[in-house]
Amino acid sequence: MNRITLLAVPALGFLAILYALPLLMLLAKSVSTADGLSLAEYRSFFADEHNMRVIWRTLRVAALTTLLALVIAYPTAFAMSRAKGPWLTVYLVAMVLPMSLGVVVKAFAWSILFRANGALNDALQWLGLIERPVRMLFTETALVVGAANVFLPFMVLPIYAVVRQLDARLPEAAASLGATPMFRFFNVTLPLTLPGVVAGSAFTFSLAVSMYVIPSLIVGERQQTMSMLIARSFLYLRNEPLGSTISAVLLAIAVAVVVLSSIAARRLGARQ
């Protein structure tokens, strides 16, 4: 064995002991009871309709957040790849600067905007789009908009990285061979940018499915997500078995996203 290989031991050892091992212990705890292994906790967890509603809401919000972020990020990445000089600076600053504003303050800023007497309602009334204030805070739409805002840079940057490398001559070549713009987009541009889309979507989805601060400030306890249920069961209810069970379910979702996205990335890489 090469001596250089040993240099990996501190970092990988650290992650094995302080990341992998604790998670495995959590999983082990969620299936063990006083009298041996048992899935009873899971059975009663999934039998409870409230829990199922929380899981579906969490997945739905994460999917909608990812979709909204993707719809905004995809064209933006193309505009960024064509931008030069000060315009490029504007785009790049817009991606990085919001990260310096903590998620607590960002979510709170959105909750100010979404209030019934908040600026967003005033603006919409002024534009004549609505007649009287509508309830926005505490709605799922508000949560999706706020979450997409926070996670947007993590969607734009991977797509931008791919679009920037895109050989502009390929769509042009397709055009010179008579391909229509639609055909070119779906058969040349989109497949070539798909690795960025997969990377950005997987990252955004995994952040959105486990977000805690944003929903607690924008929708509150009335519409719980899985993370809020975890925090509640550990910090307030002191119900560790319940908390461990939801944690294991959320962990399974996150691992599935990591595994599926790395399989998809490998397939896309092999095809090109």
Added chain:
Amino acid sequence: MTRTDEIFRALSWVVALGCVAFLMLPIVITVVVSFSDSPVYTLPPPEWSLRWYRSLGERSGLWDAVTMSLNIALVSTALALVLGTLACVAVSRGDFRGREAIATFAVSPLMMPGLVVGVALLQFFREIGLRDAYWSLLLGHIVITLPFVMRTLLASMSAFDFSLIDAARTLGLSYPKAILKVLVPSLAPAYLTSGLFAFLASMDNYPISIFLTDARNKTLPIKMLQYLEEQPDPSLAAMSSGLILLAVIVLAFGARTVGLNRMIQG
């Protein structure tokens, strides 16, 4: 270029401008609210004032949290850079089977639910009898910062020409010296980028920290959320505006030294 191309191009430009406005909105709101005279958040502010900036001096709990967060973020980022450099050199140069699997594992904490990692760490520390909040926080935050460093350094080391290290060694440098004097300087943008993102992620972490803090050791995001629940006046907006200004300075410095585009792409 056909007409459809032009329409697509114009459309992407409109969306991109909307995207910039959307991203900047929370920053604008925070800064505007911080200069408001009113203790409740009304927009636009009825009167302008600096009272929330002045009041920052009296919020000693807030400053303790800022120092705590800075301390944890700086130390955990520095340790992650050291551990990450060693591991990335090993993965790039050593004989490894399943290099990709190792890279996926080292980067995976970025995509794991923070609260679950936090709970797992809490139970683990309890099991091994570690009760000190500072050490728990520090160890927990290395789990956050290390993946950021690994992700960027792995990518840039795969493009690094390691024969430069061999050349430096024939010229008499020891292996550690060669790494420090040749590899680290030539990958400076990657170090700056990954260090910055790791630092910001640590500063902003709520879900792992919430399980590891105690009454005396609170990090900034935890203190801020608690503050919002107890006394939601705009002094928090004033402090955040200060942090935004700090970020602008760091970004301007980064843009001058390595260029924003290189910085963001690692």
